[in-house]
Amino acid sequence: MDSDSVKALVFDTFGTVVDWRTSVSRDLAAFGARKGIQADWLAFADAWRAGYKPGMDTVRSGQRPWANIDVLPGLRRLKQRYIISTFSNGSVPCLVNMAKHAGLPWDAIYSADIVRHFKPDPEVYLGVIGFFDLPPEQLMLVAAHNGDLRHARSHGMRTAYIQRPTEYGPAQSKDLGAEDDWDVIVPGIDRLADVLLGSQLPFRRR
Amino acid sequence: MDSDSVKALVFDTFGTVVDWRTSVSRDLAAFGARKGIQADWLAFADAWRAGYKPGMDTVRSGQRPWANIDVLPGLRRLKQRYIISTFSNGSVPCLVNMAKHAGLPWDAIYSADIVRHFKPDPEVYLGVIGFFDLPPEQLMLVAAHNGDLRHARSHGMRTAYIQRPTEYGPAQSKDLGAEDDWDVIVPGIDRLADVLLGSQLPFRRR
Numbered sequence: 142m143d144s145d146s147v148k149a150l151v152f153d154t155f156g157t158v159v160d161w162r163t164s165v166s167r168d169l170a171a172f173g174a175r176k177g178i179q180a181d182w183l184a185f186a187d188a189w190r191a192g193y194k195p196g197m198d199t200v201r202s203g204q205r206p207w208a209n210i211d212v213l214p215g216l217r218r219l220k221q222r223y224i225i226s227t228f229s230n231g232s233v234p235c236l237v238n239m240a241k242h243a244g245l246p247w248d249a250i251y252s253a254d255i256v257r258h259f260k261p262d263p264e265v266y267l268g269v270i271g272f273f274d275l276p277p278e279q280l281m282l283v284a285a286h287n288g289d290l291r292h293a294r295s296h297g298m299r300t301a302y303i304q305r306p307t308e309y310g311p312a313q314s315k316d317l318g319a320e321d322d323w324d325v326i327v328p329g330i331d332r333l334a335d336v337l338l339g340s341q342l343p344f345r346r347r
Numbered sequence: 348m349d350s351d352s353v354k355a356l357v358f359d360t361f362g363t364v365v366d367w368r369t370s371v372s373r374d375l376a377a378f379g380a381r382k383g384i385q386a387d388w389l390a391f392a393d394a395w396r397a398g399y400k401p402g403m404d405t406v407r408s409g410q411r412p413w414a415n416i417d418v419l420p421g422l423r424r425l426k427q428r429y430i431i432s433t434f435s436n437g438s439v440p441c442l443v444n445m446a447k448h449a450g451l452p453w454d455a456i457y458s459a460d461i462v463r464h465f466k467p468d469p470e471v472y473l474g475v476i477g478f479f480d481l482p483p484e485q486l487m488l489v490a491a492h493n494g495d496l497r498h499a500r501s502h503g504m505r506t507a508y509i510q511r512p513t514e515y516g517p518a519q520s521k522d523l524g525a526e527d528d529w530d531v532i533v534p535g536i537d538r539l540a541d542v543l544l545g546s547q548l549p550f551r552r553r
Contacts, residue, residue: 224443234480237430237454248443249456254478272460274440 142324144337147299149273150219151228151251153284154236156308158212158227158330159243162186183310190309215330216246218338224248228269228282230259249273260289266296283333287320294321301325301333348530350543353505355479356425357434357457359490360442362514364418364433364536365449368392389516396515421536422452424544430454434475434488436465455479466495472502489539493526500527507531507539 155161166182173180219225226249227236233252240247249272253259256268270277277297284290285305294300302323307313319326327333361367372388379386425431432455433442439458446453455478459465462474476483483503490496491511500506508529513519525532533539 220447224447232480233455233478237479241426241430241454248447249439250454255461272439273443274438 142299144339146279147223147281147337148275148279149224149226150281150283150301150337151226151269152330153282153286153289154227154229154231154239156305157283157285157303158216158245159239160308161190162308162310165189187310211329211331213244215332215334218334219330220246220248222338224273226251226269226273228265228284229253230265261292263292263296266292266298270296270298281324283330286316290323291321294323299324301327303330303333304328348505350545352485353429353487353543354481354485355430355432356487356489356507356543357432357475358536359488359492359495360433360435360437360445362511363489363491363509364422364451365445366514367396368514368516371395393516417535417537419450419452421538421540424540425536426452426454428544430479432457432475432479434471434490435459436471467498469498469502472498472504476502476504487530489536492522496529497527500529505530507533509536509539510534 152158162183166186169180169182169185172178173182216225225247227240227247228251229236230253231239233250233254236247236250236252239245240250251269251272253265255272256264258264258268260266270280273280278299281299281301282290282293283301283303284293285303285308287302290300290302300321300323302319302325304318304327306317308316325333325336327336358364368389372392375386375388375391378384379388422431431453433446433453434457435442436459437445439456439460442453442456442458445451446456457475457478459471461478462470464470464474466472476486479486484505487505487507488496488499489507489509490499491509491514493508496506496508506527506529508525508531510524510533512523514522531539531542533542
């Protein structure tokens with residue numbers, strides 16, 4: 142893969158860009174402290190996430206995600222050369238508010254909302270290709286989830302795997318590593334910028 | 348109107364945010380100079396625009412818009428308090444590329460593309476209300492075009508009129524001024540920020 146041939150990077154958001162587990166449990170712990178409630182807030186966050194499907198709309202008001210410092214410089218650098226966009230089952234208002242709170246500098250918000258389907262329905266992947274009106278090979282999905290990347294590749298998109306082996310905590314049982322020869326495999330978004338912007342070689346070629 | 352009750356500002360883009368006439372004719376003049384072609388490039392830009400309906404897709408590659416310094420500080424200030432978004436018949440790629448080139452700091456790109464209708468079809472106005480999942484009175488359309496604002500108001504949205512009496516050049520024959528009691532009437536986006544952010548009073552109340 143030639144990184145010049147990619148024009149837009151679309152990012153799975155929850156788990157790939159923002160650490161929902163730590164931030165949600167931290168906010169819940171602060172809430173508990175104010176109200177005098179003791180609980181295992183990480184377990185609470187896990188239970189909350191387990192009840193999360195198929196949409197994220199119902200939890201919008203409880204959301205206050207966090208982006209670590211590696212994510213922000215990575216996105217800012219990638220934005221200099223590529224269109225950067227969300228690619229999420231989260232609702233448009235959720236993604237917009239998250240971006241405003243965390244300072245995520247997206248060029249566009251693309252959500253499953255727009256096509257009224259959820260990942261991994263093909264409409265979501267075909268929809269983003271139509272949204273940006275680019276050949277699929279000029280779009281790269283950035284995600285911490287092998288399944289998401291598998292679907293993106295099946296529609297002709299490029300793929301970048303971000304290693305997040307503890308997105309779901311220390312007991313996470315899937316997405317512990319890359320399960321295929323994704324175009325790029327990196328431990329974080331800052332490293333994705335290193336690879337795509339050429340300050341670190343090599344990356345995998347297809 | 349209470350400016351606290353507004354949550355999102357959606358901007359008509361061509362003519363309201365960017366001066367397509369000056370920038371297109373300037374780029375054409377530069378092209379002509381390189382190629383040794385003499386022409387009335389303002390007239391050419393007018394003719395180009397006259398052939399522009401119903402979509403903007405076909406001219407995407409020729410687009411290189413310009414935002415003046417009043418627009419950029421205005422948008423940056425408004426973004427601190429409001430969601431700011433395009434609301435345009437321009438295509439998503441056109442709007443994204445324009446934002447990247449001109450540094451327009453949109454929180455989201457909303458285009459007629461998303462609902463596959465063009466303004467002033469009701470689907471475009473109802474679509475933006477659904478896109479942001481806000482009550483219509485929490486959305487304000489910012490536009491230099493009375494007709495656009497009339498439709499927005501008919502769907503319950505707030506309205507801000509930006510005076511652009513020479514968008515189409517000195518011979519412009521419509522949209523020379525506000526034709527209704529829009530919620531805000533200002534000569535530019537920087538002044539819109541003054542009014543909505545409270546540093547300049549009063550604005551019109553409904």
